[in-house]
Amino acid sequence: MSENLDKILEKSIEKQALSDEDLLCLLHSEDEDSLQKIFSAAREVRCREFGDGIFLYGFVYFSTYCRNDCNFCYYRSSNQLPERYRKSREEIIRTAVDLKESGVHLIDLTMGEDDYYLKDGERLAELVSELKAACGIPVMVSPGVVPPALIRRLAEAGADWYALYQETHNRDRFKGLRLHQDYDTRMQAKQAAASCGMLIEEGLLSGIGESAEDVIHSLHIMKEMGVSQGRSMTFVPQQGTPMEGRQQSGFLNELKMIAVLRLYLPDILIPASLDVDGIRGLEERLMSGANVVTSIIPPAKGFAGVANAYQDIDEGFRTVPGVAKILDECGLRRASLEEYAEWIEKRKKRGF
Ligand SMILES: C[S@@+](CC[C@H](N)C(=O)[O-])C[C@H]1O[C@@H](n2cnc3c(N)ncnc32)[C@H](O)[C@@H]1O
Numbered sequence: 001m002s003e004n005l006d007k008i009l010e011k012s013i014e015k016q017a018l019s020d021e022d023l024l025c026l027l028h029s030e031d032e033d034s035l036q037k038i039f040s041a042a043r044e045v046r047c048r049e050f051g052d053g054i055f056l057y058g059f060v061y062f063s064t065y066c067r068n069d070c071n072f073c074y075y076r077s078s079n080q081l082p083e084r085y086r087k088s089r090e091e092i093i094r095t096a097v098d099l100k101e102s103g104v105h106l107i108d109l110t111m112g113e114d115d116y117y118l119k120d121g122e123r124l125a126e127l128v129s130e131l132k133a134a135c136g137i138p139v140m141v142s143p144g145v146v147p148p149a150l151i152r153r154l155a156e157a158g159a160d161w162y163a164l165y166q167e168t169h170n171r172d173r174f175k176g177l178r179l180h181q182d183y184d185t186r187m188q189a190k191q192a193a194a195s196c197g198m199l200i201e202e203g204l205l206s207g208i209g210e211s212a213e214d215v216i217h218s219l220h221i222m223k224e225m226g227v228s229q230g231r232s233m234t235f236v237p238q239q240g241t242p243m244e245g246r247q248q249s250g251f252l253n254e255l256k257m258i259a260v261l262r263l264y265l266p267d268i269l270i271p272a273s274l275d276v277d278g279i280r281g282l283e284e285r286l287m288s289g290a291n292v293v294t295s296i297i298p299p300a301k302g303f304a305g306v307a308n309a310y311q312d313i314d315e316g317f318r319t320v321p322g323v324a325k326i327l328d329e330c331g332l333r334r335a336s337l338e339e340y341a342e343w344i345e346k347r348k349k350r351g352f
Pocket residue numbers: 072073074110111112113142143144145163164165167203204205233234235236237238306307
């Protein structure tokens with residue numbers, strides 16, 4: 001078993017393709033020794049592909065109104081929240097500029113599927129143009145599923161990335177998670193964004209009962225789609241939702257997924273999100289092979305997270321200085337803005 005694992009890791013370090021059998025072996029590894037070997041190989045591959053530079057993403061969740069009713073999400077339309085907000089253009093831009101000045105490489109503009117923006121897509125396109133002009137750094141949009149014409153407008157307005165997570169590529173599980181949403185429409189939105197020249201981020205939830213076979217199927221799809229960023233996020237049970245009583249059980253699977261993604265798709269960006277465990281979860285995610293820190297949120301501005309709406313935000317831990325300390329402890333460093341811009345350009349030129 002252990003010899004087999006060593007061979008698989010060796011293959012990946014030497015840039016040979018991994019078979020489904022290899023992936024299964026990695027995903028079924030449970031003992032501490034094997035896991036540490038997998039994480040160490042993932043770090044070696046990250047270092048080969050990216051050196052010691054880590055990218056930092058500012059997160060601007062500008063509207064928490066949503067027409068959808070995803071079973072796992074705190075912001076689902078039928079959840080009675082104490083408060084929802086839709087931030088003004090001025091507040092959004094000011095926050096993004098502050099984030100940029102604090103040292104992030106990208107602004108992730110995220111919303112619930114808010115009809116205010118979806119009924120008049122130009123509002124969203126204008127927001128992207130204005131933000132791009134004010135910040136001058138790459139922008140990711142995470143607006144949910146929007147029509148192809150709006151996707152095109154967002155690309156024209158300067159959006160570099162379109163993030164849209166399928167959560168699972170098992171259609172039955174999808175139905176149970178993203179209630180009343182169409183699997184294919186969600187996949188097609190990503191293809192439309194790619195054909196407009198945007199880079200794509202795909203994501204999986206971990207701890208939702210997924211099997212190793214589900215994960216391998218997702219890995220194949222992510223490869224075929226040509227995703228430039230791929231993530232796994234541990235499902236965090238949310239108050240007031242149908243999945244509130246579920247155990248939070250995905251942590252180890254998430255770390256394994258980060259490592260397996262790194263070994264299977266060595267040259268993509270892989271997030272370590274501060275949204276699941278706050279700052280205390282960062283080190284292990286970086287040590288598993290992630291190379292982007294996401295969900296950096298300015299304190300005391302009234303902007304929320306997603307999986308953990310408030311954790312560590314007002315304490316100022318989900319900030320560039322908060323993250324810089326951990327990077328240092330892991331022997332990593334914040335990459336420069338030029339390094340990030342170069343990576344994006346190179347990736348866009350690659351095409352699909
Ligand atoms: C809140 S949505 C924002 C964009 C848009 N509304 C959408 O759904 O695509 C972003 C992602 O957060 C993640 N997320 C939401 N609720 C979560 C939870 N309870 N635990 C872990 N991740 C969660 C899901 O992967 C979801 O796709």
